[in-house]
Amino acid sequence: MKIEVSYQQGVTVISPKGKITIGVGDVALREAVHEALEAGARKILLDLENVTTVDSSGVGEMVSAYTTVTNREGQLKIVNLPSKVADILQMTQLIQVFDSFDNLQEAVDSFS
Amino acid sequence: MQPVEEPQVKISIGSRYDHIDLISVVVDDALARLGLDDDARHWVGIAIREAVANAIKHGNRQDPDKNVEVELAVAGDEAVIRVHDHGEGFSLEQVADPLAEENLLRPNGRGIFYMNNFMDEVEYAERPDGGTIVTMRKRLAAGQVSVDPAEKAEEAGSSTSS
Numbered sequence: 001m002k003i004e005v006s007y008q009q010g011v012t013v014i015s016p017k018g019k020i021t022i023g024v025g026d027v028a029l030r031e032a033v034h035e036a037l038e039a040g041a042r043k044i045l046l047d048l049e050n051v052t053t054v055d056s057s058g059v060g061e062m063v064s065a066y067t068t069v070t071n072r073e074g075q076l077k078i079v080n081l082p083s084k085v086a087d088i089l090q091m092t093q094l095i096q097v098f099d100s101f102d103n104l105q106e107a108v109d110s111f112s
Numbered sequence: 113m114q115p116v117e118e119p120q121v122k123i124s125i126g127s128r129y130d131h132i133d134l135i136s137v138v139v140d141d142a143l144a145r146l147g148l149d150d151d152a153r154h155w156v157g158i159a160i161r162e163a164v165a166n167a168i169k170h171g172n173r174q175d176p177d178k179n180v181e182v183e184l185a186v187a188g189d190e191a192v193i194r195v196h197d198h199g200e201g202f203s204l205e206q207v208a209d210p211l212a213e214e215n216l217l218r219p220n221g222r223g224i225f226y227m228n229n230f231m232d233e234v235e236y237a238e239r240p241d242g243g244t245i246v247t248m249r250k251r252l253a254a255g256q257v258s259v260d261p262a263e264k265a266e267e268a269g270s271s272t273s274s
Contacts, residue, residue, distance in 0.1 A: 023129025053154075055161050060219035067217055084154060091229055092210050092222050102264055104155045 001025035003032045008108045014042040017050040020058030029058070033065040033076075042074030043111040047104060049080035054088055062089075064097065075099075079107040117227025119183040119194075125164075126179060128171040132164050135182050139193070142184050146191055146252055155192070155230040156250050162223040163195040163246045171244055189253045192231070198243040204236065 001018035014032050019025045036044055037091040046062070054062075062078075065097040081089070089095045101107035121142045125131035136157050143153050164180055182197040208215050210222045227234050233249040242243035 007193070021161060021168075022132065053158070055158055055165070056220070056222040057165065059222055063127065063217055064219040088226070093216060097216065 001028050003028055005032060005036065008044045008104075009070055009112065011043045011045050011108045011111050012036045012039075013045045013047055013104075013108070015047040017049065019053040019055075020051055020061065021055045022057035026061040029061045029065065033068065037069065037072055037074070042069070042072065044069055044074060044076045045104075045111075046076065046078045046083065047080050048078055048085055051082060051085055054085050056095065059088060059092065059094065063097070075111060076080060077101065077107055077110065079104055119185045121184040122181070124179045124181045126176055127168045127174050128176070132161055132168075135164055136161060139182070139184055142212060143191060146186065148191070148250070152250070156193075159230040159234075159248055160193055160195070162227045163193075163248065164251060165258060166223055167195050167197035167244070167246070169200070170202060171199030181249065186252075187249075190249045190251050193248045193250075195246045195248075196239065196243060197241075200242070201238050201244050220260045238271075 001016055001020065001024055004015045005016070006013045006015070014029075014036065016025060016029055016032075020029055033044065044065075046065070066076050079101040080103075081100060086095065086100075089098070099110070101110065121138060123135055123138060140153055140157055141159055143156060148156065160182070164182060167180040168174060172180060178198040183192075183194045183196075185192045185194075201221075204224075207224050208216060208218075208221050210216070210218070210225045212260060224234075227246075227248065231248040232251050233247075235247045237245045237247070239245055
């Protein structure tokens, strides 16, 4: 799993590619969010467009990212959910926890 | 319940998470040959990932000297997947409901919930020589393989709260 990080209008956009699963992608996501927070980011957007598979560890890592950022008085939102990622979040009623968008620009604008 | 034939696939891995991908690839190929469509294989693949991850983490406690065995067999119109570990077993009663409000933001505790939702049947048994055997069944017949997450979540929610 690879993660790209970009910046738009003061928003840190974290874009994982591939699987967010136990032992690999979940750790990478945790580190990316941690690094963003350490760098002072408080507006963080997870762009999930290129995520192919999420398991319970990946879901757990997304929840951890959400609570960690929120506890630091930041905001974490998600955008471009593939249908299977949306389904797996829906099943565990987490879809309503995350502020979710279908369009990157709309998501970035929502932070301002 | 149909008698289970000899396994079509039998894999043994060390207790390392990076071996889960190997199992996924092999089992996915076997399920495709059995006629399971892409969507169904994705969800069954997640269930197998969860079962193997649990076997590595909670069963074998990541002991590199303990293996996890995975078998895929066919019984009638069902694919039967068994995951064996060599741990000390666990109690299902101790597994918290991930849909309970107080658990919603917990970072863990959703694996068994997903397994129950993505498979038609999940059973747990203790091995005579120690460890746990998880047996998961998925119907192969056309029209019975797709997963409707909303419907399954509703079913799971009602069964969990009963």
